Amino acid sequence: MDAIGFEKHDHRSCIADCVRAAEDVCHAKGLKLTPQRRRVLEILLAEHRALGAYEILDVLRAEGQTAQPPVAYRALDFLVAHGFAHKVERLNAFIACAHPGEDHAPAFLICRMCKAVAEAPSEPSRANLSTTAKAARFQVETTVVEAVGLCPKCLDAPA
Ligand SMILES: [Zn+2]
Ligand SMILES: [Zn+2]
Ligand SMILES: [Zn+2]
Secondary structure, eight states: OOOGGGSOOOHHHHHHHHHHHHHHHHHHHTOOOOHHHHHHHHHHHHSSBOBOHHHHHHHHHHTTOOOOHHHHHHHHHHHHHTTSEEEEGGGTEEEEOSSTTSOOOEEEEEETTTOBEEEEEOHHHHHHHHHHHHHTTOOOOOOOEEEEEOOHHHHHSOO
C-alpha cells in the first residue's frame, strides 16, 4: 500500500480501476452502486484531494443535475459506510479510498498548501496506540490518523 496520491501514476486507469473495484465489492456484497453513488465516487476519484459535500454538489449541479444536499450526503454515507470513501475529519471533507475492499484503518497525509490528501498505511501508529490503550484498559473502536504537512509538489514549489 503506497501513498498513491503523491506519486506519479496513470490517473485515467486509476479512476477506472477504483470504480471497477467498487463495482466488484458491491456485486459480491449485494449492494447497489446507483448512478448517483457511482458519480459521486468518480468525482472524489477525479482529484486526489478531499472534497466537501458542497463541492460535490457544485459538480453535480454544473453537470445539470438539480441535486439537493441530501442527495450528496446520502451517496457519501453509502460510500463511507462500505469503505469506498473516507471522511477526513480535519477538513470536514471526503476522499475516495485508495484500496477499496480491504479491511484497513486509514491514515491521511494532508498537504496544508494545496489540500492534496494521500491515504497511507497506518499500522505502525495503530500498534503503538493499542499498546498504550491496553495498558489503560481502554478499548479502541476507531482511530483517526491525520498528518498535516507539505506534499512533494508544494515542497518543490519556488517560494
Ligand atoms: Zn489517480
Ligand atoms: Zn481506504
Ligand atoms: Zn501540496
